[in-house]
Amino acid sequence: MRVGASSAPKNLAGLLVAVIKERGKVELQTIGAASQNQAIKAIAIGRGLVAPNGRDLICSPSFMDIDVNGEERTGIRLVVEFRPE
């Protein structure tokens, strides 16, 4: 899912945890420092959401080329999943 600079980290956290529970992992796509910041905050909050169940989240960042209105931009992809037990 794409993360906007104005995405609310708390809402995003709930959403990403729901997707990870259903599919095992989620891919957050960010372009620019501001949207990346929201994504990282959401992951930090998400860790708190799963902690009461004895789980933890980890993320793996990588570069990605994204087409934004016909213009090629370099973004960061954050794959988030449960920490292997």
Place this chain on the structure above:
Amino acid sequence: MRVGASSAPKNLAGLLVAVIKERGKVELQTIGAASQNQAIKAIAIGRGLVAPNGRDLICSPSFMDIDVNGEERTGIRLVVEFRPE
């Protein structure tokens, strides 16, 4: 280690991989979206540095209070380590 907004991700990547090899993990402290951006890029580059050895890096973000010249700021701590095999 603290990451500045002007830290070069490529240099930081080499440094963080060296520390992880020696100590098992490294903690990157960032304040603000720009320094966080450099840290995340460094982790993405670091994954490429360890990949030829069949290893991968994961990171865990959390919030932290940092004292900056006597002023309390909220930063993001990124603990980076090898992905468990």
